[in-house]
Each structure stands twice: as C-alpha cells, then as structure tokens.
Amino acid sequence: METVLIKNLGDHVGQQVTIQGWLYNRRSSGKIQFLIVRDGSGLVQGVMVKKEVAPELYEAAQTLTQESALKLTGLVRAEERALGGFEMQVTGVEVIAIAEEYPITHKEHGVDFLAERRHLWIRTPRQVAILRIRSEIEHALREFFYQHDFVLADAPIITPAACEGTTNLFELDYHGDKGYLSQSGQLYNEATALALGRIYCFGPTFRAEKSKTRRHLLEFWMIEAEMAYFDVDDNMKLQEEMVCFVIQRVLHKCANELRTLGRDVAKLEAVKLPFPRISYTEAVEILKQAGEEFVWGDDFGAPHETIISNHFNAPVFVHRYPTAIKAFYMKPDPQDPTVVLGADLLAPEGYGEIIGGGQRIDDLNLLKQRIAEHKLPEDAFEWYLDLRRYGSVPHSGFGLGLERTVAWLCGLDHIRETIPFPRMLHKMYP
Ligand code: 4AD
Ligand code: MG
Numbered sequence: 001m002e003t004v005l006i007k008n009l010g011d012h013v014g015q016q017v018t019i020q021g022w023l024y025n026r027r028s029s030g031k032i033q034f035l036i037v038r039d040g041s042g043l044v045q046g047v048m049v050k051k052e053v054a055p056e057l058y059e060a061a062q063t064l065t066q067e068s069a070l071k072l073t074g075l076v077r078a079e080e081r082a083l084g085g086f087e088m089q090v091t092g093v094e095v096i097a098i099a100e101e102y103p104i105t106h107k108e109h110g111v112d113f114l115a116e117r118r119h120l121w122i123r124t125p126r127q128v129a130i131l132r133i134r135s136e137i138e139h140a141l142r143e144f145f146y147q148h149d150f151v152l153a154d155a156p157i158i159t160p161a162a163c164e165g166t167t168n169l170f171e172l173d174y175h176g177d178k179g180y181l182s183q184s185g186q187l188y189n190e191a192t193a194l195a196l197g198r199i200y201c202f203g204p205t206f207r208a209e210k211s212k213t214r215r216h217l218l219e220f221w222m223i224e225a226e227m228a229y230f231d232v233d234d235n236m237k238l239q240e241e242m243v244c245f246v247i248q249r250v251l252h253k254c255a256n257e258l259r260t261l262g263r264d265v266a267k268l269e270a271v272k273l274p275f276p277r278i279s280y281t282e283a284v285e286i287l288k289q290a291g292e293e294f295v296w297g298d299d300f301g302a303p304h305e306t307i308i309s310n311h312f313n314a315p316v317f318v319h320r321y322p323t324a325i326k327a328f329y330m331k332p333d334p335q336d337p338t339v340v341l342g343a344d345l346l347a348p349e350g351y352g353e354i355i356g357g358g359q360r361i362d363d364l365n366l367l368k369q370r371i372a373e374h375k376l377p378e379d380a381f382e383w384y385l386d387l388r389r390y391g392s393v394p395h396s397g398f399g400l401g402l403e404r405t406v407a408w409l410c411g412l413d414h415i416r417e418t419i420p421f422p423r424m425l426h427k428m429y430p
Helices: 006-012 055-062 111-116 126-147 186-197 232-253 254-260 267-270 280-289 302-310 366-375 376-388 402-410
Strands: 015-027 032-038 044-050 069-078 084-098 171-174 177-181 198-206 217-230 275-277 315-320 336-340 342-347 354-361 395-401
Touching: 006 015, 006 044, 006 069, 006 084, 032 055, 032 069, 032 232, 044 055, 069 336, 084 302, 084 315, 126 232, 126 254, 126 275, 177 186, 186 198, 186 217, 186 376, 217 232, 217 280, 217 402, 232 254, 232 267, 232 315, 232 342, 232 354, 232 395, 232 402, 254 402, 275 280, 280 315, 302 342, 302 354, 342 395, 342 402, 354 402, 366 376
Parallel strands: 044 084, 275 315
Antiparallel strands: 015 032, 015 069, 032 044, 069 084, 171 177, 198 217, 217 395, 315 342, 342 354, 354 395
C-alpha cells in the first residue's frame, strides 16, 4: 500500500492508499463515523460505514481521541462537498498512540492560552497554513537570489560591535569579553560583497526591543543582500523584483493555505512593478495633508507608515530620510547631505516597513567621522574601515524582515503567528 500525503490525494483517486497522521476531529452517527485526519499537509475526512467494516475496526476507531496518532488506509474518492475535494472510504485503521485529553479543543481559546501552548497550537490548520507559507517565502527568496547569481555568505551570529544602534543590543559573555547577538549581518555582508560581488545572508537576528507591538519580535529572521557597484536606485529595483517574485510564488504554490486563512488574494494579485518611490519629504507632505502634526526630522511611527502606505495600493519605497534618524553607515545624498540615500519599503494594508536598506558610505574619512559621532568604538570597526581602505566602491544592500513579510502576505493581525516559536517581550516559553 502506498503511503501518501493528504495534499496529494488528488493524484490517487480510485486507489487504495495509506495516510499517516493525527485525528483532528471525529463525528459519528452510530452507523457511520467520520474521521477527520491531519498530516501537516492537509486535512481529509475518512468515512467508515459500520456494516462495511469488521466490528473490531469500527470499535477501535471509536476509541480514538483528538490528536491520537494513526494510520488510515482506504479508497480515495473525489467528493466536491468534502474538505479539500477528496475523502477516503476507510478500510483499515492502525492506532499508533491514543492521545490524552487534548487542551486545545475545537472551541475558541484566548490568545494567551494558545501562546502558552504554542508547541500544540502550531498543529491547528490556520497555523499550519501560515508556517507552510513562511516556508514557501523562504524558498522563493533563496531561489530568487540563486537565479540572480548571488552567493549565499552566512554572517556571524555573535558579534563584537553593534550594527543598528546600541539601545537594543543583547549582550553576552564571550569568555570574559563582551559580545552581542547580531542585530543584522550587514557589516559582514559588505565585506563578503567586496569579496564575491553579490551576496546574501539569511539568518536569525536579535534586538532587545523594550516595547510590545504587533510588529516586533526580539528574535526574527532577516534576509540581507549586499551588492558591490549598486547605487540606491539599483538597490530598489532589485528589491521590487524580489518582492514580486515572492508574491507570485506564494499565489501559485499556496492557494489552499491562503484560502484557509481567508486572505483576500486580489490585494496581492494587484501588486505590480514598478513600486512607487517617494522621498521622506514627500511622505511628510502626505502626513500633513492627512491632518497629522508631523515635524520634518522625526521618525515615522507605525500609524504614520499606515497613512503613507494607504496612499498607494502597492508597496512604496520611502527614500532620503534625514541623516540624524538613520544608521551611521548610510551615505549622504551628494545633492543634499541633510538626507541619506537610504530607502525603506513599506508594505500596503498597514503592514509597515518590511525592508530597510540603502547605499553605504564608501569614503574612509566620512565613515570614521560617523563612527565617532555615533559614539561607537572605532577599534571594533577597524576591519570595517579596511573595506574603505582597499578598493572601496559604491555599494548598497538591504534587509527584509521575514516575519513582517509573512504577516503581510498571510494577512495577519499580529507577528506572533508568523514564526513557530516567537520571542516577545517577557515571553520566552515554550
Ligand atoms: O531596518 P532594519 O533595522 O535594517 C537593518 O538591519 C539593515 N542593517 C539591513 C541591511 O541593510 N542589510 O531592519 C530590516 C528589517 C525591517 O525593515 C523589518 O522588516 C525587520 O527587519 N525588523 C524586524 N522584524 C521583526 N521584529 C523586529 N524587532 C524587527 N526589527 C527590524
Ligand atoms: Mg528600518
């Protein structure tokens, strides 16, 4: 008997197959039992008619509790009204493990209750759909870079210095020396880009965020690219192509998952190239027209980003932010040094900034000056300064926050559902 995944049952109509999974739900009318089984790839209903199977088999099935592990054998039938369009006429059940009383029932549960049981919560169809989409997004990103001749160059997780400011660093004891969990692989990416041309890294990044929001995690995954000889415009062009590639892939590969989530896919289908580009100064005008009291020079908060992005039906690049609110490594605009050649990508529908990036300072003296202005320890950055001493070139890069992208594409209210085990303020269990 062939063992198959539930998601592939459509390839086996009219055949006897086995599926391996867990009991999601059971309904019974005395003469007939419906066993709804999940295997991580989907759900299927197994139909067992009492008079068609051996009495022991029918009774064994009746002992199955929610989340009991089982193997189900039966004939695959197309059934329009069934979940996923197929059902199984059960001819065999192998009980692997009877589950104890399962805490997450089919009733509504509060989010705190579920978060405490995240290790079980991830079994529910909605969470499975999100995690499958997350996986597809990661694959698509990697494939995009592979197709564009990028080299995967992993950046270190333990670092001797800050990349994104010192206020949210996680410090650790590195055998007597101070070390930090990486906030971003960027500085190392700049080194590998000068070695390899076009590179990306994809790994966990850490920020000791002190506020609770629906967009911030303390540990999140970032895919970061860095390209030698790219300016700020080349950088934005690559990003928009990447984002469109990922959306197309998710629409194509994850239609069932998007349906499970009730995602309005028309909003994703509407995302087309090129994305609008506005300067920070133009964004401030949009805020003022919307009646916000916003002062040029301040950083955008989440509500501001929402107002700006609601102005467009597509993701929008905001470039040329005030120098004072951006990181030390951003290259000033030669036309107007009060702003930098950085650009963030704001997602539509109020999902906020999903990408931060820009062109880097390539001049040694200016970079030294910025390191001093930001009160960063110059000795920890000597190696980084070397990149400007030996063959410095214009170069640019960016980092896309995976979880915010998952939240947007899945249409989720909160970032906590976008990663198997979220790390949030005062929340580390499980
Ligand atoms: O804008 P950020 O801070 O940019 C950097 O770290 C650059 N060094 C990247 C680069 O140019 N290589 O962070 C990039 C993205 C944000 O746009 C956001 O999507 C995500 O990372 N991000 C977070 N996601 C979840 N939780 C947090 N606390 C996040 N902080 C940033
Ligand atoms: Mg940013």
